[in-house]
Amino acid sequence: MTTSMTREQERLRWRSxxxxxxxxxxxxxxxxxxxxxxxxxxxxxYDALLQLPDNDFLDLAMGRKGPDDAALVPVLEKIRQS
Amino acid sequence: xxxxxxxxxxxxxxxxxxxxxxxxxxAEAGHHVAVFSKVFPTRSHTVAAQxxxxxxxxxxxxxxxxxxxxxxxxxxxYLGDQDAIEFMCRKAAEVVYELEHFGMPFDRxxxxxxxxxxxGGHSQNFGERPVQRACAAADRxxxxxxxxxxQRNVRAHCQFFVEWMALDLIRDYEGAVVGIVALEMxxxxxxxxxxxxxxxxxxxxxxxxxxxxxAFINTGDGLGMAARAGVPLEDMEFWQFHPTGVAGAGxxxxxxxxxEGGILLNSNGERFxxxxxxxxxDLASRDVVSRAMDQEIKEGRGVGHEKDHVLLKxxxxxxxxxxxxxxxxxxxxxxxxxVDPIREPIPVVPTCHxxxxxxxxxxxxxxxxxxxxxGSNEVxxxxxxxxxxxxxxxxxxxRLGTNSLLDLLVFGKSAGDHLCQWLKSNPQHRxxxxxxxxxxxxxxxxxxxxxxxxxxxxxxxxxxxxxxHHAGVFRTGKLLREGVExxxxxxxxxxxxxxxxxxxxxxxxxIEALELENLVIVxxxxxxxxxxxxxxxxAQAREDFKDRDDKNWLKHSLWYLEGSRLDYKPVNLQPLTVxxxxxxxxxx
Numbered sequence: 001m002t003t004s005m006t007r008e009q010e011r012l013r014w015r016s017x018x019x020x021x022x023x024x025x026x027x028x029x030x031x032x033x034x035x036x037x038x039x040x041x042x043x044x045x046y047d048a049l050l051q052l053p054d055n056d057f058l059d060l061a062m063g064r065k066g067p068d069d070a071a072l073v074p075v076l077e078k079i080r081q082s
Numbered sequence: 083x084x085x086x087x088x089x090x091x092x093x094x095x096x097x098x099x100x101x102x103x104x105x106x107x108x109a110e111a112g113h114h115v116a117v118f119s120k121v122f123p124t125r126s127h128t129v130a131a132q133x134x135x136x137x138x139x140x141x142x143x144x145x146x147x148x149x150x151x152x153x154x155x156x157x158x159x160y161l162g163d164q165d166a167i168e169f170m171c172r173k174a175a176e177v178v179y180e181l182e183h184f185g186m187p188f189d190r191x192x193x194x195x196x197x198x199x200x201x202g203g204h205s206q207n208f209g210e211r212p213v214q215r216a217c218a219a220a221d222r223x224x225x226x227x228x229x230x231x232x233q234r235n236v237r238a239h240c241q242f243f244v245e246w247m248a249l250d251l252i253r254d255y256e257g258a259v260v261g262i263v264a265l266e267m268x269x270x271x272x273x274x275x276x277x278x279x280x281x282x283x284x285x286x287x288x289x290x291x292x293x294x295x296x297a298f299i300n301t302g303d304g305l306g307m308a309a310r311a312g313v314p315l316e317d318m319e320f321w322q323f324h325p326t327g328v329a330g331a332g333x334x335x336x337x338x339x340x341x342e343g344g345i346l347l348n349s350n351g352e353r354f355x356x357x358x359x360x361x362x363x364d365l366a367s368r369d370v371v372s373r374a375m376d377q378e379i380k381e382g383r384g385v386g387h388e389k390d391h392v393l394l395k396x397x398x399x400x401x402x403x404x405x406x407x408x409x410x411x412x413x414x415x416x417x418x419x420x421v422d423p424i425r426e427p428i429p430v431v432p433t434c435h436x437x438x439x440x441x442x443x444x445x446x447x448x449x450x451x452x453x454x455x456x457g458s459n460e461v462x463x464x465x466x467x468x469x470x471x472x473x474x475x476x477x478x479x480x481r482l483g484t485n486s487l488l489d490l491l492v493f494g495k496s497a498g499d500h501l502c503q504w505l506k507s508n509p510q511h512r513x514x515x516x517x518x519x520x521x522x523x524x525x526x527x528x529x530x531x532x533x534x535x536x537x538x539x540x541x542x543x544x545x546x547x548x549x550x551h552h553a554g555v556f557r558t559g560k561l562l563r564e565g566v567e568x569x570x571x572x573x574x575x576x577x578x579x580x581x582x583x584x585x586x587x588x589x590x591x592x593i594e595a596l597e598l599e600n601l602v603i604v605x606x607x608x609x610x611x612x613x614x615x616x617x618x619x620x621a622q623a624r625e626d627f628k629d630r631d632d633k634n635w636l637k638h639s640l641w642y643l644e645g646s647r648l649d650y651k652p653v654n655l656q657p658l659t660v661x662x663x664x665x666x667x668x669x670x
Contacts, residue, residue: 010588014245014267017121017299019129019228022333024298025418054129055225062413 009035012046020054026061030082038075045075085263085519087274090116090241091505093262094281095248095304097123099131099224099490100469101283102231104447107498109238113505116275117235118243118264120299120593124228127285127297128490131224134199134216135181135491136484137174141195142214143206147171150215152208152663154485158478159620159630160665161317161638163654166445166474170485170492177491178217186230187219201483203670216484223487247593248303249522251280251311251465252514258463259311260512263522267593270586272522278511279464279501282308282441282449283494286470287604288321291434292543292550294332295324304471306600308441309607310521313462314451314640314649316473317439318604319612320621322481323555325371327433329391331418335430339411340364342403344396346375347427348383354392367670369555372432373623376556379431386429390550393427432555436481438621439611440473442640442651447472447497452640452649459651464512466501468493475638478653479620529595535580538595545572545598549605553612558625562613569602569609570646576602607641614648615639632665 005013013035016027038046049057049072059065060072061079092108094101097119108115119126138145151171155162182188182196189197199216206213219226235242245267252261252274261276287302288294309315326335340346345364348354358374359366366374375392384390396404396411401424404412408423415423442459443449447466450459469490476489552565576598581591617631618624640649655662 005583007585007587010590014588014590014593015121017125017297019121019125019127019297019299021130021295021297021331022418025331025333053225053229054125055222062417 005036008043012043012050015050018054018057020058022058023054023061026079026082030079033082034078041071042075045072048072049075085272085274087276088116089511090114090275090277092116092279092281092501093118093275093277094283095262095307096126096283096285096469096471097242097244098126098283098285098469099128099227099231099487100494101281102228102235103491103494104281104283104468104498105240106231106235106238107495108501109235109240111502113502116241116243118246118248118262120245120247122244123232123242126228127300128224128228128487130295130297131487132218132221133201134218134223134484135174135178135487136201136204136215136482137178137217137488138171138215139175139178139196139198139217141191142198145206145213145215147174148660149206149208149213150174150204151657151660153203153205154476154482155478155663156209156668157203157480157482158476159480159668160632160636160663161320161475161478161619161653163475164657164662165654166476168657168660169445169496170476170488173492173496174488177488177495181227181230181491184230184234187226189218189220203482204484227487247596248307249525249596251307252518253311254512254515256463258512259465260514261518262307263519265596267588270589270592272519272526274514274519276511276514277464278505278508279466281447281497282465282467282471283469284471286437287601288434288437290545290549290601290605290608291321292546293327293329293431293433295327295334295433295435296332301597302471302600302604303597304467305441306603308449308467309603309643312642312644313441313449313465314642315439315604315607316442316638316640317475317479317611318607318641319553319615319639320438320479321434321608322436322438322621323372323432324435325368325375325432326394326430328414328418329386329429329431332433333414333418334433335394335411335414335428337368339394339396339408342396342407343399344394346371346430347393347395348378349385349389350383352383354378354383369621369623372555375430376432376554380556380561391429391431394430395427396423397425397427436486437470438473438475438477438479438481440471441467442638443467443472443474445474445493445496446500447493448500452651466497468497473638479622525596525599529579529581529592530584532580535578536575538579538581538591538598541572541575541579542598542601544575545569545602545605548572549608553608555623556625557612557623559613559616562609565609566613569606573602573606603643606646610646610648611639611641636665
């Protein structure tokens with residue numbers, strides 16, 4: 001799997017390394033299922049989510065809060081379902 | 083191959099709480115500082131700290147640093163160095179007020195003072211009654227601290243190298259540390275960073291355990307760098323465990339669940355805590371519950387395919403109680419264990435949380451190690467270590483809650499202060515040795531050239547399984563001896579790994595291979611030191627040596643990578659200004 005990943009995908013995988021174990025686990029499952037099939041728009045949305053502080057991202061990923069930006073909804077839904 | 087080179091006064095490896103606190107002290111004094119971090123600094127693992135910062139402000143009840151000192155020494159099971167502990171407890175109020183001044187959003191009392199929470203082990207008047215000593219920012223203390231310190235560092239023009247991994251220390255012919263070799267992930271290129279001084283602040287290495295609360299980045303990079311450069315690792319047998327982490331994930335289930343009536347069951351469906359603690363049962367102290375769980379697993383009464391966990395049952399509490407009083411727990415169980423605790427038990431296992439040992443330092447953060455045959459402790463010029471990767475030693479054999487964030491602040495600042503003075507008397511850069519980058523380049527060349535070899539993930543799993551099984555909470559001589567053998571086999575395999583992807587650009591497999599080399603060093607140090615220590619003290623609980631043995635073991639272990647050799651040094655029982663706290667039997 002590693003060899004077939006593009007550099008962009010590798011970059012996203014590394015940036016999914018977080019300070020909170022919970023986020024590491026959630027994002028690992030999401031990436032294992034979806035990384036190679038994300039659309040350009042989803043990559044943009046995921047990049048935006050990766051910019052968030054861990055605790056805020058965790059609240060969104062656990063569904064405790066909804067995102068301010070509607071563009072984040074589809075990829076966030078995939079994260080929650082993974 | 084000639085590497086390009088940059089020059090700084092100080093390079094700091096690690097952008098978590100301690101690295102940022104030290105950087106701030108230096109950058110505000112006008113020094114040219116670089117901080118290296120594998121991830122964006124505010125995503126360091128410090129963000130996971132919730133409990134608070136211990137400081138005897140006395141905002142709730144009367145409190146005194148000497149009482150905090152006593153609690154810390156007792157908590158350490160008398161393995162903590164009393165000079166460093168006095169230093170930390172006396173400095174606690176100052177570093178908390180400084181953080182307040184930097185803009186940290188502490189919880190407040192109605193009168194405007196910092197609110198302080200109760201926390202286990204914090205007492206008034208040498209153990210007489212509990213005291214509220216923990217300063218917190220809701221449940222986001224670590225998060226708030228990182229953001230506060232990061233902003234302040236940006237303001238002070240500290241330079242950050244984000245998504246860089248430090249590979250090795252550079253030592254000159256006299257043993258002084260003169261910089262590091264670090265790798266930029268974006269390009270995959272190594273570069274030399276020459277510096278008058280280097281601070282290791284890379285955090286703990288909790289990922290050596292199969293079940294760990296630590297984030298994936300906690301791979302002990304600073305410990306590996308130090309060990310490869312000939313620096314010993316101190317007290318690596320001491321790891322703090324939490325009894326109930328979700329099996330296979332590591333996410334914590336709070337002890338409140340057992341407080342509400344949750345019970346632990348083995349594979350026979352037996353409530354085994356009744357045998358280990360007939361009175362307190364499932365509410366016995368953390369270490370008792372952890373050890374009982376691990377013993378059940380070791381004796382074959384574990385649950386699951388690998389018989390490697392037990393069950394935490396709470397369905398008998400009913401949906402209403404669970405939803406009302408433990409909503410967060412149901413959420414965690416559903417997300418990370420894939421079970422609904424209203425109907426099914428949660429698989430749990432004792433889970434590694436904190437590393438008490440590390441790179442040996444004094445309370446200025448200077449790395450100290452025995453030199454030559456005389457064995458006297460001497461400072462390694464130019465090298466400092468702070469935070470969880472260091473062993474100063476304020477936590478001894480067992481850390482008191484809220485002292486980890488305090489440790490970051492006090493010793494981060496102390497190292498920064500000491501360096502500001504040290505740089506005045508050491509204004510010149512020392513020359514780089516001719517072989518400055520050789521070790522790092524050999525490591526990279528091996529990975530880049532290996533056509534076939536061991537799979538990184540498989541070796542990492544073998545390491546984590548070995549450490550979890552052989553150096554868990556329940557330890558015996560036999561288990562540890564077998565563990566030492568096995569981890570040496572794993573270490574051999576780790577020297578023969580290969581990666582398929584040979585690209586340089588953002589090659590995460592390459593990074594993970596380099597991280598594994600660091601983890602394996604820490605794992606071997608842990609097993610070897612634990613096997614040799616034939617006593618029980620703090621987090622080291624030996625079934626075959628159940629008592630603390632102050633006559634033979636009131637000393638720190640020092641493990642050397644070369645020859646996997648052990649040495650020892652005495653515990654410093656002499657505080658700075660007050661009388662020594664003599665070792666006593668530890669009862670709560």
